[in-house]
Structures are given as C-alpha cells and as structure tokens.
Amino acid sequence: MPDFLTALQSQQLLTDGAMGSYLFELTGRLSEVNHVYEAFNVDQPDLVRRVHHDYLAAGAQCLKTNTFGANRQQLRQFGMERRVAELNAAGVHLARAAGGGFVLGSIGPASEAVTDAAACYREQLESLIAAGVDALLLETFQSQPLLEQLLDLIATLPARVPVIAEMTFSPERDPRAFVEQMAAKGAAVVGVNCCAPWDARTFVEAAHGTAVPLSVMPNAGGFQRIGNRFMTSVNPEFMGRMARQFLDQGVRLIGGCCEVHPPHIREMHNYLRSRAGGTVNVVGPKATPLPPVGNAEKKPNGPFTRKIKEGRFAVSVEILPPRGTGEEPLRSKLNFIHQLAESGLADAVDVTDGSRGIPLMPPGDFIHLARGVAGNRLEFIPHFTGRDLNVMGIQSRLIGYHATGIHNVLFITGDPPKMSPTYPRSTAVFDVDSVMMVHLTHSCLNAGVDFGGAPLGKQADPRTHFTIGTGFEPESLDPKRELERLERKLEAGADYVLTQPAFHHEPLAVLDRFRGRRPFLVGVMILTGLQQAQRMAQVPGVVVPDAVLQRLASATTAADQVKVGQEIAAEQIRWVKQEGWAGVYLMSPVGTGVVLDVLRAGLA
Numbered sequence: 001m002p003d004f005l006t007a008l009q010s011q012q013l014l015t016d017g018a019m020g021s022y023l024f025e026l027t028g029r030l031s032e033v034n035h036v037y038e039a040f041n042v043d044q045p046d047l048v049r050r051v052h053h054d055y056l057a058a059g060a061q062c063l064k065t066n067t068f069g070a071n072r073q074q075l076r077q078f079g080m081e082r083r084v085a086e087l088n089a090a091g092v093h094l095a096r097a098a099g100g101g102f103v104l105g106s107i108g109p110a111s112e113a114v115t116d117a118a119a120c121y122r123e124q125l126e127s128l129i130a131a132g133v134d135a136l137l138l139e140t141f142q143s144q145p146l147l148e149q150l151l152d153l154i155a156t157l158p159a160r161v162p163v164i165a166e167m168t169f170s171p172e173r174d175p176r177a178f179v180e181q182m183a184a185k186g187a188a189v190v191g192v193n194c195c196a197p198w199d200a201r202t203f204v205e206a207a208h209g210t211a212v213p214l215s216v217m218p219n220a221g222g223f224q225r226i227g228n229r230f231m232t233s234v235n236p237e238f239m240g241r242m243a244r245q246f247l248d249q250g251v252r253l254i255g256g257c258c259e260v261h262p263p264h265i266r267e268m269h270n271y272l273r274s275r276a277g278g279t280v281n282v283v284g285p286k287a288t289p290l291p292p293v294g295n296a297e298k299k300p301n302g303p304f305t306r307k308i309k310e311g312r313f314a315v316s317v318e319i320l321p322p323r324g325t326g327e328e329p330l331r332s333k334l335n336f337i338h339q340l341a342e343s344g345l346a347d348a349v350d351v352t353d354g355s356r357g358i359p360l361m362p363p364g365d366f367i368h369l370a371r372g373v374a375g376n377r378l379e380f381i382p383h384f385t386g387r388d389l390n391v392m393g394i395q396s397r398l399i400g401y402h403a404t405g406i407h408n409v410l411f412i413t414g415d416p417p418k419m420s421p422t423y424p425r426s427t428a429v430f431d432v433d434s435v436m437m438v439h440l441t442h443s444c445l446n447a448g449v450d451f452g453g454a455p456l457g458k459q460a461d462p463r464t465h466f467t468i469g470t471g472f473e474p475e476s477l478d479p480k481r482e483l484e485r486l487e488r489k490l491e492a493g494a495d496y497v498l499t500q501p502a503f504h505h506e507p508l509a510v511l512d513r514f515r516g517r518r519p520f521l522v523g524v525m526i527l528t529g530l531q532q533a534q535r536m537a538q539v540p541g542v543v544v545p546d547a548v549l550q551r552l553a554s555a556t557t558a559a560d561q562v563k564v565g566q567e568i569a570a571e572q573i574r575w576v577k578q579e580g581w582a583g584v585y586l587m588s589p590v591g592t593g594v595v596l597d598v599l600r601a602g603l604a
Contacts, residue, residue: 004102004134005162005188008213008252014243014272015062015104015217015255016055017265023047023066025261031069036078038070041090048091052098058262059269061101062255064137065091067128068108073120077111085127092131104164105133107150108140117149125154135162139217140194140257142168144178151185162188164215164253169195175206183212191215194257196222197234197242204249213252218242220259240267240416247275248478270416270428274387289447290463292493297465301407302379304348305467307583308496308519314583315603316348316381316498316521317595321361333366334373336595341374345599349374350410350498350585353383359423364397367406381469382406385414390431395451398441402464410469410498411437434470435488441466442493470494472520474507475543483510490518498585501525501536503568504545505575519582524572526588526598527565529558566598573602 007013023037024030026047031037040048048066055063069075070087080087088105095103105128107121114120128136136154141147147165154163165187167178182190191214192203200218207214221234243254254272256264295309307314317340322330340346349370351363363382370380382401389397401409411434417426432440441464444451448463456462470489476482486497501523502508511520527533527544530552537544548568555561569586576584584602588595 007102008189012247012251012272013061013102013253014059014265014269015253016052016058016060016064017256017260017262018258019051019064019066019068019106021258022051022054022261026050033078036075036080038067038075038087038091039078039080039083041066041087041094042083045090045094048094049098052095054262055265056098056100058266059273060255060265062104062134062253063095063098063101064104064106064139064255065095065128065133066106067091067124068106068139069110071107071110071120071124073110073112073114074108084123088124088127089131092128092133096132102134103132104135104137105129105131105161106137106139109142109146114146114149117146117153121150121153125157129157129159129161133161135164135188137164137166139164139166140168141166142170144173144181147182148185151182151187155186164189164191166191166193166215166217168192169199169203171202175203176210179207179210179212179214183210187212189213189215189253191217191251191253193217193255194219197239201242201245204246204251208249214250215253215255216246216251217253217255217257218260219257220264236263236267239264240271243268244271244275245477247272248476248481250478266425267416273428273430274413274416289444289449290461292442292446293463293465297463298407298467298495301465301467302348302376304379304381305408305495307347311519311582313577314348314519314521315346315599316350316583316585317346317599318350318352318585318587320352321363321366323358323360330369334370336593337370337378338373339596341377343596343599344377345596345603346378346586347583348379348381348408350381350383353385353412353414354387354417364401364404364406368404371405379408380406381408381410383410383412383414384437385412386430386432386434386437387414387416387428390429391451394432394437394440395445398445398464398466399456402445402466407465408467408469409441410471411441411494412471435485435492438468438470438489438494439492441468446493468493468495470497471500472497472511473500474502474510475500479510486514490514494518496521496582499523501542501587503543503548503572505579507543515581521583521585522572522576522581523585523587524569524576524602526569526586526594527552529561529565530555533565562594566594566601569598570601573598577603 020037029035052063067088072081072084075081138150165182169192179190190212192200195218197218200216221232246254299306299309304314351366353363354360367380413433416428440451445464448456472486473482496519498521533544533549533552536542552561552564555564573584
C-alpha cells in the first residue's frame with residue numbers, strides 16, 4: 001500500500017464523515033461525564049468499530065480516529081488527563097483494525113484557550129504517531145496562531161508524519177494566504193472543515209491553483225427558508241454532487257464533518273466513482289480485425305445517422321422511459337412518439353438510461369415497444385452508462401442491441417445510483433467511462449472482434465456497425481478536463497456529440513475548433529417556469545443566465561411563464577440552425593406535450 005501522500009498525489013481520496021454526531025445518533029447522548037466519546041476507544045470499542053465499519057462500507061478510503069478531543073486539557077475536565085496516551089493509541093488501533101484505508105489521527109481544539117500548546121498537545125501527538133497514523137489531521141481550529149503553534153511543535157518531534165491543517169471557514173480570512181502560510185509551517189495538505197458546503201465551495205474557489213493539495217470536509221449544512229418551510233437542502237445526493245464539484249476543482253482530500261454520516265459518504269463515493277471510471281486492459285486481437293466500419297455501413301442505421309453523415313440539420317428529442325407498471329404513462333409516451341413520427345419534425349428519439357440514477361425501464365425494452373408505433377421513421381438512440389454494468393455486461397448488451405436493430409448508441413458515464421430512502425442501496429460499477437466505451441465499440445465491435453480480441457463470428461464480416469454518440473458539458477466546472485475528454489472521445493471514434501443545455505451562446509465558442517471534425521447537436525431545454533429554471537441552475541454543468549431568469553420572472557402567471565419558456569426554446573433552436581450547427585438535441589424535463597409546438601416554432 002502506498003504512503004498517504006503518494007496516494008494523494010495519484011488520486012483523490014475520500015475520508016469518512018462525522019464521528020461525534022454519528023455516535024450521538026447511535027447512543028442518544030452527548031459526550032459528557034461517564035459518557036466521554038474518546039473514552040469509548042477503550043470502554044465501548046464496539047461502538048467505535050461500528051462507526052468505522054459503516055464508513056468503510058459506504059466507500060470511505062480514510063478513517064479519522066476517535067481522538068478529536070483526546071488532548072490533556074480537554075480530558076482534564078472529565079478527570080481523564082492520565083489516559084491521553086491510552087485513548088489515543090486505542091483510537092489508532094481501532095481504525096487500523098477496521099481493515100481498510102488510511103488512518104488520520106484526529107486532533108481538535110480544546111474547549112478553553114490554550115496558553116501552552118506543548119503541555120496540551122505533545123502527549124497526544126506523540127501517542128498518535130507512535131501508534132502508526134498515516135497522517136495527522138488538525139481539524140476545526142478557529143485560531144490560526146494556535147494552529148501555527150501546533151505545526152511548530154510537530155516540527156520538533158523526531159518522527160515525520162504528514163500533517164493536514166484545517167480551520168473552520170471565516171469570510172475575513174484570505175484562503176490563498178492561509179494555504180501558503182500553513183504550507184510554510186510544514187503542512188502537507190491544507191483546507192477547511194466544519195463549515196457549510198457553500199462556504200467550503202467559496203474557500204476552494206478562492207484557493208484554487210495553489211501548489212498545496214487542498215482538503216474539504218464540510219458539515220451537512222444548516223436550515224434555510226425554502227418556500228414556506230424551514231429545511232436543509234443538504235441531503236446525501238447534494239453532498240454527492242458537491243463532492244464531484246470539489247473533485248473537478250482539484251480538491252484532493254474530500255470528506256465530511258458534523259452530521260455527515262454514512263448515507264452522505266455513500267453518495268459522495270458514488271458521485272466520485274462516476275469521475276473515476278477508466279480504462280480496462282484490452283487483450284491484443286487473437287485474429288486480425290477488419291478496419292472499423294465507416295460512413296457507408298452506418299448510413300442505413302436510420303434517418304438521424306443519414307442526416308449527420310450527409311451534413312444536414314438533424315433533430316433528436318429526449319424521452320424518459322416509464323418508471324412503473326401503469327398503462328397510462330406508457331400509453332402517453334408511445335402516443336407522443338407516434339405523433340412525433342407523424343410530424344416529420346424529428347429524426348431521432350434519445351431514450352435515457354436511469355436518468356439521475358433512478359431505476360426506469362431499460363432503454364432497449366422501451367425502444368422495442370416504441371418501434372411498434374414509429375416504425376423506421378425515427379432512429380432510436382439508447383443512452384448507455386457505465387454505472388450499472390461491468391465490462392462483460394457492457395459487451396453483452398451491445399451485442400444484444402445490434403441483434404435487435406438498435407444501431408445507434410449514446411455513451412455517457414452516467415449519474416450515480418440515487419434511490420429513495422426505502423429502496424435497497426445499489427452500488428455504482430463504473431468499470432469504464434464514456435471515453436473507453438466509445439473506444440471499445442469503435443475499435444473492437446465495429447472492427448469485428450470482442451473486447452478480448454476474439455472474432456465476433458465465423459462469417460466473412462462479423463463487424464457491428466454502430467453509430468457512436470457521446471456528450472459534452474459546455475459549462476463544466478472543469479472546462480479544461482471536459483475539453484481534454486472531448487478530444488479523447490473524438491480520437492476514440494465518436495461519430496457525433498450532444499451537448500448539455502446551453503441557455504446562452506458564449507460557452508459554445510470553445511467548440512469552434514472541433515466543429516469541422518464531428519457533428520455537434522446543441523442541447524436545448526424547454527423551461528416550464530421560474531422555479532424549474534432556478535432548480536436547473538443548481539445542476540452541475542448547467543448555467544441559466546440571469547437574463548433568462550429575469551425574463552421568466554417578468555411573466556406574472558404560471559401559464560405565462562410556461563409560454564415564455566417555450567418561446568426561449570424556439571428562439572434557441574432558430575439560433576442553432578442559423579449558426580450552422582449540425583442539429584439540436586431537445587429536452588423537456590416535465591413532459592412531452594409542448595415539444596411539437598416548440599419544434600414547429602423553432603424550425604419554421
């Protein structure tokens with residue numbers, strides 16, 4: 001196992017969440033006389049073991065020791081100052097014995113002002129280091145001078161252990177200066193903890209670009225007025241999305257503090273996994289593959305493929321498959337597809353694959369039903385994610401698609417599983433990401449060999465002839481990474497690219513140098529009102545400009561806002577066509593009823 005800093009340089013690491021608030025949830029009692037949380041390391045070790053095991057099961061790669069308040073001054077108020085070495089050593093052993101990941105020795109502030117840092121902390125520091133921590137975590141400090149004294153004290157100790165220095169967020173503190181000052185004092189990683197997620201985001205945005213690895217461990221957030229209710233918007237999925245944003249912004253160590261418990265860490269793990277899907281070892285061909293199929297073989301796949309290959313404007317409309325067994329929702333969706341086919345306004349229907357990680361009817365099954373009402377007038381494009389299938393399952397599904405006439409596939413890495421609290425937890429697979437799925441389909445299946453290099457059949461030409469699509473986020477939080485991935489997708493063999501919704505035109509300028517290489521279809525979303533637009537503005541990779549929000553807000557009634565949303569979408573379609581883009585990718589998040597009207601207005 002590599003040492004902590006080596007691992008941190010090569011990959012992002014996910015820590016666990018809160019120890020204290022989770023122990024409170026499990027016991028119903030705060031840390032107090034005769035119930036001191038740090039004493040559980042010796043007196044009630046099974047409780048601490050459960051906490052560690054729960055976080056490891058949720059996907060944590062680092063465990064914080066149950067030693068946050070195990071310094072001499074803090075333990076003195078409980079008459080336990082003679083147990084400093086015992087409790088700290090036991091805390092390390094429990095975390096190590098949990099059986100996975102790095103162990104971070106947690107050191108927190110004392111409840112009273114510290115006048116002598118050595119008298120308060122030396123024994124705790126020496127005990128944690130002697131017990132074998134992988135790093136020391138100085139967390140939740142509010143006094144920077146005290147934090148600097150601790151770093152000076154650690155520098156005098158004979159053993160060298162990496163130090164993570166974290167303070168709570170303060171708007172008066174300059175994040176970049178703080179990071180640089182802590183690094184100058186010897187901290188290997190610097191960050192914030194025990195603050196609201198949005199304050200952590202402010203810190204990261206201000207400190208972005210410093211040479212020191214950053215760490216972020218926010219709380220689960222406080223209550224806010226949302227509509228006519230006081231509630232928190234920080235649920236596990238929110239923390240998952242936030243973790244992925246931190247990763248995209250270059251944060252290396254991500255975790256949680258107060259009220260961030262295993263469900264939050266599980267979603268953070270799943271969202272981070274969606275960024276970690278990568279490569280597989282493709283075995284060299286056991287037979288000489290044929291050249292990958294070209295445009296001539298792909299054009300018969302359907303009207304959408306034919307248009308993009310011939311340079312004509314193409315239209316694809318997104319639809320969500322049904323979630324349950326109700327006949328009416330299914331009938332409504334099939335009726336819409338029939339109307340769309342009859343209208344001649346669209347060339348393809350994109351079928352999402354468990355959008356937002358919610359279980360829906362598989363795209364292939366829905367397409368089988370939809371063909372019965374559309375025939376060959378529409379080309380059906382299943383979204384294909386790396387979330388649910390390992391490499392073997394991916395190949396099997398693609399071979400099945402090809403045999404059943406589904407010859408156009410849109411590869412996306414996909415959203416992590418997001419289930420209701422009562423739904424059994426589902427593990428994100430992410431063996432491979434969208435880049436690798438494009439490569440495997442183009443260079444293997446479309447060349448007549450499987451992912452292991454064996455021929456797909458004994459016939460003279462066993463090649464599949466998939467049209468290969470992929471996605472792009474014009475307003476990604478990490479535009480450099482997104483453009484690098486786009487380059488890799490094009491090199492891997494993608495035939496076309498669909499963008500996320502672009503509510504204004506400027507972000508699309510980054511695609512100018514790519515437009516001559518592949519067809520790009522610009523994403524257009526039909527907004528249904530101000531509240532829905534504000535929700536969309538919270539989705540990573542989607543920016544709703546103030547001008548759009550103000551235009552919706554100027555409509556006095558809900559019906560007027562719906563009309564304005566349709567007008568905005570039609571205007572966007574007209575602009576996309578006038579600017580010579582290859583086509584439009586139309587999305588309607590709450591229904592299909594207005595799609596035909598918007599297409600008629602936009603394409604007129």
